[in-house]
Amino acid sequence: MVTGSNAASAKENSVAEHPTIVLVHGEWQTGDAWLPVADRLRGDGYRVITVNLPGRAGTPLAASAASLALYRDTVITAIGAERNPVVLVGHSFGGITISNVAETIPERIKTLVYVAAFLPRDGVSLLDMAKTDAGSLVVPHLHVDSAAGVMRLDAAGAALFAQDGTVEQQALVAASSADEPLGPLATPVHLTQARFGKADRVYIKTLRDQAISPAFQDAMIAAGRVRLTLRVDTGHLPALTNPEGLTTAIETAAK
Numbered sequence: 001m002v003t004g005s006n007a008a009s010a011k012e013n014s015v016a017e018h019p020t021i022v023l024v025h026g027e028w029q030t031g032d033a034w035l036p037v038a039d040r041l042r043g044d045g046y047r048v049i050t051v052n053l054p055g056r057a058g059t060p061l062a063a064s065a066a067s068l069a070l071y072r073d074t075v076i077t078a079i080g081a082e083r084n085p086v087v088l089v090g091h092s093f094g095g096i097t098i099s100n101v102a103e104t105i106p107e108r109i110k111t112l113v114y115v116a117a118f119l120p121r122d123g124v125s126l127l128d129m130a131k132t133d134a135g136s137l138v139v140p141h142l143h144v145d146s147a148a149g150v151m152r153l154d155a156a157g158a159a160l161f162a163q164d165g166t167v168e169q170q171a172l173v174a175a176s177s178a179d180e181p182l183g184p185l186a187t188p189v190h191l192t193q194a195r196f197g198k199a200d201r202v203y204i205k206t207l208r209d210q211a212i213s214p215a216f217q218d219a220m221i222a223a224g225r226v227r228l229t230l231r232v233d234t235g236h237l238p239a240l241t242n243p244e245g246l247t248t249a250i251e252t253a254a255k
Contacts, residue, residue: 019085019110019254020047024075026092026117027126027185028153028177030056033091036243037250044251051078053097056178063149066181068189072100085110087254090117091239092212093180096126096189103189103196112199113253115246116206116217116236119224122191126184135213150179160210164234165241173237202228202253204238204246211236228253 021041023034031052038048053071054061061070075097079086088109090098095117102109118129130136141157144150153161158174165173191197203226205217221229230249232238238246 018046019087020049020079020082021087021089021250021254022049022051022075022079024051024088024090024094024097025053026090026094027151027180028158029091030176030178032176033237034239037239037247040243040247041250044247046251046254047082047084049078049082051075055181063179063181064183066183068096068100068184068187071097071184072104075101076105079105079108082108087111087113087250089113089115089250089253091115092117092236093126093185096120096184099191099196100189102199103191106195106199109199111202111253113202113204113250114220114224114226115204115238115250116209116212117203118212119201119203119220119226120189120191121223123188125186125188127186128188133213133216135215137210144182145179146182148179149182151182151185152179153177161236162240163210164208165237169240173240197225201226202230204230204232204249204253206236206238207231207233209234209236 025031025033031050034050038050041048053074055066086109088098088101095114098112099120102112118126137160138157141154143152155174158177159170162170162173203221207214230252232242232245232249234242
């Protein structure tokens with residue numbers, strides 16, 4: 001017979017045996033975008049931390065104050081004094097953030113996992129990378145508000161992000177879309193071979209992605225010295241449209 005105390009002890013042991021998984025969202029999103037995946041990971045015995053980057057609901061900040069350094073430091077603070085190895089997962093723009101974290105604290109990171117994410121090289125910004133993705137359909141749906149210092153995604157763009165989802169899911173993406181501060185999008189990353197270059201990297205490719213095209217993902221995978229490539233048959237938001245498949249892929253990457 002399993003008593004309540006025994007069950008609690010077993011769960012604690014399970015968490016201790018697994019790495020901690022830290023989830024970093026992409027542009028126009030908040031940490032809530034990870035909830036369907038986070039719940040499943042916790043159910044499978046993982047300790048999970050979801051990060052809400054500054055400048056969004058729950059973490060208000062003037063757009064002019066947002067920076068890649070602040071995003072990086074927010075994730076480092078979230079990792080805090082974790083004793084377990086850390087698997088750092090970034091979606092879309094989150095790929096640049098997790099790369100910056102690995103450059104700063106490589107000794108704390110077990111594996112970097114890129115989910116339909118930008119896997120950068122030294123000296124480039126997200127906007128630099130996005131301009132070279134000939135297969136992306138998202139550009140006409142991006143709108144710069146220079147006065148506010150933000151970039152917005154329109155409703156049609158939100159539907160494109162979740163084109164494999166239901167109408168209700170597409171509407172949810174549009175309704176929850178956050179303004180994206182411009183500064184971090186245009187800031188080049190600084191990555192070194194001695195630090196970021198030694199990080200273990202896994203890429204989860206989204207086969208039907210219309211925001212970051214599969215061909216561009218392949219190019220980043222080829223250039224990024226990725227140890228393992230996993231695939232989910234979704235558009236750009238697998239955490240929404242196929243959380244079960246994405247959870248399985250993350251758990252495979254975390255091994």
